[in-house]
Amino acid sequence: MAGVSIPSADVLLSRRVQEMALKGEEPPPLYICRDGDTEDVSSALSSIPVIDLGLLSSSATICEQEEELQKLKSALCSWGCFQAIGHGISTSFLDEIRQVTRDFFQQPMEEKNKIAKGVKDFEGYGADPVPEEGQSLDWSDRLYLDVYPEDTRKSKFWPESPAAFRDVLEEYTVKMKTFTDIVSKAMAKSLSLEENCFLNQFGEKRLLQARFNYYSCCERPDLILGLKPHADGSGYTIILQDDVEGLQVHKDEKWFTVPTISHALLVLMGDQMEIMTNGMFKSPVHRVLTNSVRERISVAMFYTPERKKEIGPEEGLVNQERPKLFKKVKDYAGTHWEYYQRGMRALHVAKV
Numbered sequence: 072m073a074g075v076s077i078p079s080a081d082v083l084l085s086r087r088v089q090e091m092a093l094k095g096e097e098p099p100p101l102y103i104c105r106d107g108d109t110e111d112v113s114s115a116l117s118s119i120p121v122i123d124l125g126l127l128s129s130s131a132t133i134c135e136q137e138e139e140l141q142k143l144k145s146a147l148c149s150w151g152c153f154q155a156i157g158h159g160i161s162t163s164f165l166d167e168i169r170q171v172t173r174d175f176f177q178q179p180m181e182e183k184n185k186i187a188k189g190v191k192d193f194e195g196y197g198a199d200p201v202p203e204e205g206q207s208l209d210w211s212d213r214l215y216l217d218v219y220p221e222d223t224r225k226s227k228f229w230p231e232s233p234a235a236f237r238d239v240l241e242e243y244t245v246k247m248k249t250f251t252d253i254v255s256k257a258m259a260k261s262l263s264l265e266e267n268c269f270l271n272q273f274g275e276k277r278l279l280q281a282r283f284n285y286y287s288c289c290e291r292p293d294l295i296l297g298l299k300p301h302a303d304g305s306g307y308t309i310i311l312q313d314d315v316e317g318l319q320v321h322k323d324e325k326w327f328t329v330p331t332i333s334h335a336l337l338v339l340m341g342d343q344m345e346i347m348t349n350g351m352f353k354s355p356v357h358r359v360l361t362n363s364v365r366e367r368i369s370v371a372m373f374y375t376p377e378r379k380k381e382i383g384p385e386e387g388l389v390n391q392e393r394p395k396l397f398k399k400v401k402d403y404a405g406t407h408w409e410y411y412q413r414g415m416r417a418l419h420v421a422k423v
């Protein structure tokens with residue numbers, strides 16, 4: 072039968088979703104991953120805990136610090152994420168990051184393609200590498216960059232336009248280093264562990280990788296996903312959202328929409344924190360919905376242990392009632408990626 076040929080994944084991934092959306096194209100079959108059931112679309116706004124990091128500093132009373140640490144622990148044991156406020160990064164700077172991200176994606180394709188990635192590569196502007204057969208594609212475009220340590224940077228992928236992009240990203244990286252130090256120590260204290268224990272496991276050369284996400288509008292948001300359900304392979308991830316909802320976290324068999332808070336950063340555990348906390352903190356499955364009215368941007372910073380370093384459950388979290396759940400693992404992020412491409416979680420490979 073002389074049928075219409077269906078473009079393959081690598082052909083589709085060499086085009087940008089943003090282009091298809093601007094032309095008002097229907098999502099091609101390889102993007103279709105839902106059956107049009109709108110039940111999920113109206114999922115309840117979640118009550119993901121909001122933690123004031125300012126209350127964890129020495130300027131707060133001991134009582135306030137204790138209370139906030141307990142809230143933090145409870146958030147991470149149940150939701151695996153929290154909205155951080157009082158982090159000392161100004162709303163105007165967060166707005167600047169959102170603005171350069173928006174400005175980058177709103178440029179003509181020709182400009183963005185100066186830093187285009189190959190279909191199979193990771194770093195640069197484009198889409199995730201081609202997944203295994205049978206896996207659907209995400210209705211989004213992204214710019215992926217290694218940002219820390221400095222010697223991991225490949226400047227050829229750092230956009231020269233918009234002009235402020237590089238400086239803003241450099242400044243954000245410095246702020247994220249401080250932020251992750253504070254959060255890693257707070258998480259240790261909340262579990263009554265020595266405050267540097269997680270930082271020691273992450274190692275001197277711990278990584279920060281930035282992923283700028285652009286979720287185009289879609290006429291049929293009920294058929295596609297901006298980002299398919301997954302758990303992160305990082306230690307943990309810091310997500311800056313704009314004012315368009317879309318991110319959802321899976322808990323108790325339901326999807327909960329993460330509210331947008333303009334001055335907050337969402338801190339979401341990755342599998343490696345679940346391993347290091349011997350399963351106490353949860354690495355939640357999450358996904359991104361799109362809508363037919365407004366595009367959405369987000370910036371995810373993946374904070375990951377040094378590549379060649381072994382990580383494992385903290386001894387202080389292993390006892391008779393709570394035996395060791397995980398083995399020591401190395402380069403978990405690589406293993407995670409292999410499974411991700413097959414639409415699977417990887418955590419079981421680390422199980423005892």
Ligand SMILES: O=C(O)CCC(=O)C(=O)O
Nearest residue numbers: 282284310318359369371
């Ligand atoms: O866009 C978001 O809010 C989430 C992004 C995300 O989950 C990821 O990049 O791994």
Ligand SMILES: [Fe+2]
Nearest residue numbers: 301302303357
């Ligand atoms: Fe994620």
